Amino acid sequence: MQHLVWFRNDLRTADNPALHAAMQESDSVLAVYIDCPGQWREHGNSPIQRDFLSRNLQSLSEALAELGVSLSVLECDRFDEVPALLSAFVKEQEVDALYANRDIGINERRRDKAVQQQLNIPCRVFNGDCVINHGSIATQNGEMYKVFTPYSRAWLSTLKAQGYRLLPVPEAMSRACKAVKVALSGEMKDSSDWHAGEPAAQQALAHFCAESLAGYGELRDYPAVEGTSRLSPYLALGILSPNQCLAAIEAELGALPFGKGEQGFSWLNEIIWREFYRHLLVAFPRLSMNRAFKPETEALQWSQGDDVFKAWCEGQTGYPIVDAAMRCLKSTGWMHNRLRMIVASFLTKDLHIDWHRGEAWFMAHLIDGELAANNGGWQWAAGTGADAAPYFRVFNPATQSERFDASGDFIRRWVPELGDVPAKYIHAPHGWLREHRRESDYASPVVDHARARKYAIAMFDALKDKEES
Incomplete structure (x- = not known):
């Protein structure tokens, strides 16, 4: 046969x-x-x-x-x-x-x-595709969970009960054959900064677990340090499987962590987030059709704002952490997860621009772009997605910058015009630049964050009032 x-x-x-x-x-x-x-x-x-x-x-x-x-x-x-x-x-x-x-x-x-x-x-x-098969985790009513925390508890309980199965490479058939030469057509951008193939992916996984798994929970939010796994491009194309990630955690720690206080749990939790978004995509097909998870939020009055959208895309918003992140994405095809949250919040809650535009921009530039995680992350930031937190979560870009890039190392790498600004001023550098008569060195802020935050909350309040009337 x-x-x-x-x-x-x-x-x-x-x-x-x-x-x-x-x-x-x-x-x-x-x-x-x-x-x-x-x-x-x-x-x-x-x-x-x-x-x-x-x-x-x-x-x-x-x-x-x-x-x-x-x-x-x-x-x-x-x-x-x-x-x-x-x-x-x-x-x-x-x-x-x-x-x-x-x-x-x-x-x-x-x-x-x-x-x-x-x-x-x-x-x-x-x-x-997943450690736990789609549709096998459900509420008592037999429905897909719509909030992450109860889903994660059910996911962990299911994993404890049934474990996971890791399949080996199949045994070779009688003789080897000749490999074909692959040459896809279409527009390409050099990806050689990322090693290709299963051996490279396995090596990257082993290196992360040996060097960074133990400190992942403490270091993952700091973009200037190598604190994340950077395995997402391999997971997106299935060069690595989530089962292999679990096996690597278990091999490094001796057992899988099942509680928040346990070493390695922070990274396991990221795998659970990945599965949550993938299970949602199967359970709610509208997520594949450019629809909001919360249908009522499709009535939100987003700004058209083409000029400020362009400034966001090009890293010219006048907010250093946002600009550094966006320039990094355009140059390398990758962005640190904390930065993804910051720039997504900025686009939707500060610039009041439809999350669909940010989702599409990310997909058009990311080396690890895949629908479930990209859509899930953008809807989480925009307040339209599967999230129990209230819609008034709005990241303050300056505060986020001070907390997660305190010395400004990441900012200086990607926004060289701020290279000599002291760390004390680099998160909001315009006063320092004016004092040194260098206003023209760097873009002026495209929006006032405090006012923009109030407007974003009012936008959602208006939607809520409309629903209740």
């Missing part, structure tokens, strides 16, 4: 349920990846992530070839062309069964349903 493994956002040979099952059940296995450049553009994914994808597909091709599995890279413009393309490939290769790991976006789910309807062979779908 000839089995076919359809790779998507699961570009790995280890802990890959679809690949593992296909190779256990047949001694003749092929693999395919279907590139849809038109769909990639429509989804707004970044050129740097596309380059990273191309490089990791090449690495996957080589790893599969060592197992005796040949990877074919097919191309069609959009998802609606995939069923016919895949059907023709299945017939040509005389495939008896298709194996794939679940893809969770609504367009992907519609594509997969159409594929299953067109193919005349068994299609087996696995959970290679």
